[in-house]
Amino acid sequence: MKKNSVLKKAWTGLVEFVAMHQIPIMAVLILLVIAFPFMTDNKYLLRIATLCLINIVLGLALNLVQGYMGQMSFATAAFWGIGAYAGTIGVMRLGMPSLLGMAFGMAVAGLFGLLIALPTLKLKGYYLSIVTMGFCEIVRIVEMNWQDLTRGSLGIMNIPAVSIFGFRFKSGRANYIIALIILFVVTIFVKNLINSNFGLSLKAIRDDDSAAETMGINIVHVKRVNFVISALICGFVGAFYAQYVSFIHPSSFASGVSQEYIVMIIFGGLGSIPGTFLGCIALTILPELMRSLLQYRLLIYGALMVIMMNFMPGGLLGNLDLGLVRKKILERRSREAVKGSGGGDGE
Amino acid sequence: MSILSVKDLKVHYGGIQALRGVSLEVDEGEIITLIGANGAGKSTLMNSIMGIVPKAAGTVVYRGEDITKKETRQIVKGGMILAPEGRHIFPGFTVKDNLLLGGYYESAAENEKELETVFRLFPILKERIHQMGGTLSGGEQQMLAVGRALMAHPKIMMLDEPSLGLAPLVIADIFNLFGRIREMGVTIILVEQNARMALKAADRGYVIESGRIVTEDTADNLLHSDAVVKAYLG
Numbered sequence: 001m002k003k004n005s006v007l008k009k010a011w012t013g014l015v016e017f018v019a020m021h022q023i024p025i026m027a028v029l030i031l032l033v034i035a036f037p038f039m040t041d042n043k044y045l046l047r048i049a050t051l052c053l054i055n056i057v058l059g060l061a062l063n064l065v066q067g068y069m070g071q072m073s074f075a076t077a078a079f080w081g082i083g084a085y086a087g088t089i090g091v092m093r094l095g096m097p098s099l100l101g102m103a104f105g106m107a108v109a110g111l112f113g114l115l116i117a118l119p120t121l122k123l124k125g126y127y128l129s130i131v132t133m134g135f136c137e138i139v140r141i142v143e144m145n146w147q148d149l150t151r152g153s154l155g156i157m158n159i160p161a162v163s164i165f166g167f168r169f170k171s172g173r174a175n176y177i178i179a180l181i182i183l184f185v186v187t188i189f190v191k192n193l194i195n196s197n198f199g200l201s202l203k204a205i206r207d208d209d210s211a212a213e214t215m216g217i218n219i220v221h222v223k224r225v226n227f228v229i230s231a232l233i234c235g236f237v238g239a240f241y242a243q244y245v246s247f248i249h250p251s252s253f254a255s256g257v258s259q260e261y262i263v264m265i266i267f268g269g270l271g272s273i274p275g276t277f278l279g280c281i282a283l284t285i286l287p288e289l290m291r292s293l294l295q296y297r298l299l300i301y302g303a304l305m306v307i308m309m310n311f312m313p314g315g316l317l318g319n320l321d322l323g324l325v326r327k328k329i330l331e332r333r334s335r336e337a338v339k340g341s342g343g344g345d346g347e
Numbered sequence: 348m349s350i351l352s353v354k355d356l357k358v359h360y361g362g363i364q365a366l367r368g369v370s371l372e373v374d375e376g377e378i379i380t381l382i383g384a385n386g387a388g389k390s391t392l393m394n395s396i397m398g399i400v401p402k403a404a405g406t407v408v409y410r411g412e413d414i415t416k417k418e419t420r421q422i423v424k425g426g427m428i429l430a431p432e433g434r435h436i437f438p439g440f441t442v443k444d445n446l447l448l449g450g451y452y453e454s455a456a457e458n459e460k461e462l463e464t465v466f467r468l469f470p471i472l473k474e475r476i477h478q479m480g481g482t483l484s485g486g487e488q489q490m491l492a493v494g495r496a497l498m499a500h501p502k503i504m505m506l507d508e509p510s511l512g513l514a515p516l517v518i519a520d521i522f523n524l525f526g527r528i529r530e531m532g533v534t535i536i537l538v539e540q541n542a543r544m545a546l547k548a549a550d551r552g553y554v555i556e557s558g559r560i561v562t563e564d565t566a567d568n569l570l571h572s573d574a575v576v577k578a579y580l581g
C-alpha cells in the first residue's frame with residue numbers, strides 16, 4: 001500500500017514536471033528524432049524506427065475512432081492494406097507518379113471508409129466492431145484471390161520507391177525523414193481536429209450520445225466524417241508503406257494486425273496523443289526485442305492487456321490532458337501566492 | 348404573441364400512447380410549467396417538441412414557423428433548447444468544455460461573451476472552470492446544465508426536472524434565477540414533479556395526466572385549486 005502511494009507520488013510528480021516544461025521537452029524530443037537517422041547507419045535500426053513512425057500514424061487514425069469516438073474498429077489493417085494496394089496499383093499499372101499514388105491510395109481507402117460508415121454508424125456500440133472485423137477479412141480474401149489485380153499470395157514485388165519531383169528516395173534515412181514528415185503533419189492535424197468544435201462533439205457523443213443529441217449535434221454525421229478521416233489517414237500511410245518496403249503481401253493486412261493496433265493504443269491510452277506515441281513505439285520495439293520468441297508475442301500481448309485492464313484501465317496516458325494539468329498547477333500556485341502575500345501583510 | 352404553439356401532439360412508444368393529443372400555447376417572455384405525476388408524459392412532450400422522439404401526429408409552430416418535422420439540430424439552431432432530465436452533463440469534460448458544447452453553433456467570440464454571462468449568473472462555475480463536470484456537486488451540475496443550455500442563445504429554454512435529487516435550499520437557489528434568465532429574453536418551460544416550487548416560479552401552468560392536458564390556468568389559481576392541491580401539493 002505504502003509502496004503504491006510512493007509510486008503514485010512519483011508518477012504525479014513526473015506528470016506535473018512534464019506538464020510544466022512541455023515546450024523544452026518537446027523541443028529536445030523533436031531534435032532527437034530528427035537527429036536520429038544521422039547518428040546511425042544501421043539499416044535495421046532505421047527500419048524499426050520508420051515502422052514506429054508508420055505505426056504511430058495508424059495508431060492516431062485508430063484512436064480517432066476508438067479513443068475519441070468510443071467505437072472499436074478492426075478496420076485499421078483493411079484501410080491500410082487498401083491504401084497500400086490501391087497506391088501500388090496506381091503507380092505500377094496506371095503509371096501514376098509516387099505522390100499521386102499515395103493520394104490515390106488515400107482516396108480509395110476513404111471511399112471504402114464511407115461505404116462502411118454509411119450503414120454502420122447509424123448504430124452505436126459493437127456493431128461497428130463486428131462489421132469491421134468482417135470487412136477486414138473480406139479485404140484480405142479479395143487481396144489474396146483477385147489474382148489479376150493483386151497477384152494474390154505472390155504479393156507485389158519491386159514497388160518503385162518514393163519519388164518527389166523526379167528525385168527517388170531509396171535510402172532508409174530518406175524514408176525515415178519522409179515518414180517523420182507524414183507523422184508530423186498527421187499529428188498536428190489530429191491535435192487540431194480534437195481540440196476543435198468537431199473534436200468536442202466527438203467526445204460528447206462518446207461520453208453521452210443522448211445529451212449530445214439534445215445539444216443539437218448531428219451524431220451520425222459527425223461519426224461518419226470522423227470514420228472517413230481515419231480511413232483516409234490509414235490509406236495514405238498504407239500507400240507510403242508499400243513504396244517504402246517495396247513488397248506487399250495480403251498477410252501484412254490480416255485482421256490480426258488490426259488487433260495489434262488496438263492493443264497499441266489501449267496500452268498507450270485511449271484518447272491521448274502522447275499515449276498513442278508511447279504505446280505504438282513500445283509495442284513496435286518490444287516484439288523486435290523478443291524476436292527469438294516471436295510466435296509467443298500474442299501471448300505476451302494478451303498478458304499485457306490483462307495486466308493493463310486490471311491496473312490502468314485507461315492505458316498509460318489515457319485521458320491525460322497536459323494542458324489541463326498545467327492550468328491547474330498555475331491556478332494552485334496563484335492561490336498559494338495570494339495566501340502567501342496575505343500572510344505577509346499580517347506580519 | 349405566442350412564441351410556441353403545440354397542437355394535438357401525439358406520440359407512441361411501440362403500442363403505448365405516451366401523448367394522446369396535447370395542445371399548449373406559450374407566449375414570449377413567459378415562464379410556464381408542466382406538472383404531472385411520473386409517467387404522465389411530461390418528458391415525452393419536451394423530447395418530442397425537440398425532435399428527439401418522433402411525433403405520430405400534431406403540429407409544433409415556433410415563432411410562426413412549422414417545426415414539426417425538423418431535426419433536433421435545426422431546432423437548436425433556431426433557438427430552442429432542452430436541459431434534459433437528470434442533467435446529462437459530461438462528467439469527463441471540464442466545466443468550460445461542457446459550456447462550450449452548449450454553444451456548439453456559435454462563434455468563438457460569441458461563446459467568450461456568453462461564458463461571462465453564464466458566470467455572472469452562476470459564479471461558482473467560474474471557480475470550477477477547469478474542474479471535471481463529474482466532480483461537481485448535484486446543485487452545481489444542475490447549474491452547469493442550465494448554463495450549458497444558455498450558451499446556445501435560446502429564445503426558449505425547456506428544463507426537465509431541474510430539482511431532481513437536489514436539496515431544498517439548492518432548488519430554491521436555482522429557481523430564484525429563473526426571473527433573471529427571463530430578463531435576458533428567454534422564455535422558460537419548466538417540467539416539474541415538485542409542483543409547489545414550479546407553480547411559485549411560473550406565470551401559468553398546465554397539468555398533464557396520462558398523456559393529456561387536464562387543466563390549464565394561471566400559476567396562482569392552480570396553487571389554490573382544490574384538485575391540484577389534492578393531487579400534487581398534498
